[in-house]
Amino acid sequence: DTGVSQNPRHKITKRGQNVTFRCDPISEHNRLYWYRQTLGQGPEFLTYFQNEAQLEKSRLLSDRFSAERPKGSFSTLEIQRTEQGDSAMYLCASSLEGGSLAQETQYFGPGTRLLVL
Amino acid sequence: RKEVEQDPGPFNVPEGATVAFNCTYSNSASQSFFWYRQDCRKEPKLLMSVYSSGNEDGRFTAQLNRASQYISLLIRDSKLSDSATYLCVGIGGYQKVTFGTGTKLQVIP
Numbered sequence: 001d002t003g004v005s006q007n008p009r010h011k012i013t014k015r016g017q018n019v020t021f022r023c024d025p026i027s028e029h030n031r032l033y034w035y036r037q038t039l040g041q042g043p044e045f046l047t048y049f050q051n052e053a054q055l056e057k058s059r060l061l062s063d064r065f066s067a068e069r070p071k072g073s074f075s076t077l078e079i080q081r082t083e084q085g086d087s088a089m090y091l092c093a094s095s096l097e098g099g100s101l102a103q104e105t106q107y108f109g110p111g112t113r114l115l116v117l
Numbered sequence: 118r119k120e121v122e123q124d125p126g127p128f129n130v131p132e133g134a135t136v137a138f139n140c141t142y143s144n145s146a147s148q149s150f151f152w153y154r155q156d157c158r159k160e161p162k163l164l165m166s167v168y169s170s171g172n173e174d175g176r177f178t179a180q181l182n183r184a185s186q187y188i189s190l191l192i193r194d195s196k197l198s199d200s201a202t203y204l205c206v207g208i209g210g211y212q213k214v215t216f217g218t219g220t221k222l223q224v225i226p
Contacts, residue, residue, distance in 0.1 A: 031212070033212075033214065042204050042216035042217050042218045043161065043204075043216045045214045045216075048214070105151065106214075107163070108160040110160050
């Protein structure tokens, strides 16, 4: 399977714990995005990497959230001191930098569903 | 006002009907637009890119109206399998990505 993969698919944690999610993009894609989606809403942009550089961060990304993409391939999203309001689906997407719409198309992974108790 | 707005629906239509969704955007700097389809508890999947001149893919037609700042999606001859949530997306400078809240479509036998 050469699509975007995410691990774990589901995570249940207690409030105050730290969690880390991983995203493996499509191998030739140099752009990687993280989103959060809650029920009845569209995905909300969190952050974006081009290669290993984190170029954009949403105001939604509080100090408890950090993302890395150290080698420009896989990425991790860590949430520290989780709160119940962090419960959501965390989606990762990747795309290829380029000037055409086809190249800008983002392909999504299956997501990690987080439940904070 | 949200940067990308969609009517959340639900749109309940009979099989074979034609249905149209609109999506308005407020950021005139948005450059690229897409329609994604999302099934319940699944990830969004690309349905169509939206070209400035409009484009068609089988039963689906997408239009972009920059003057009025909206994009549209037309689905002809609706199938039961078209039931899903349809998300419009705008991408602006510096890869600023904004999704709409989605429009839910239910095709009824």
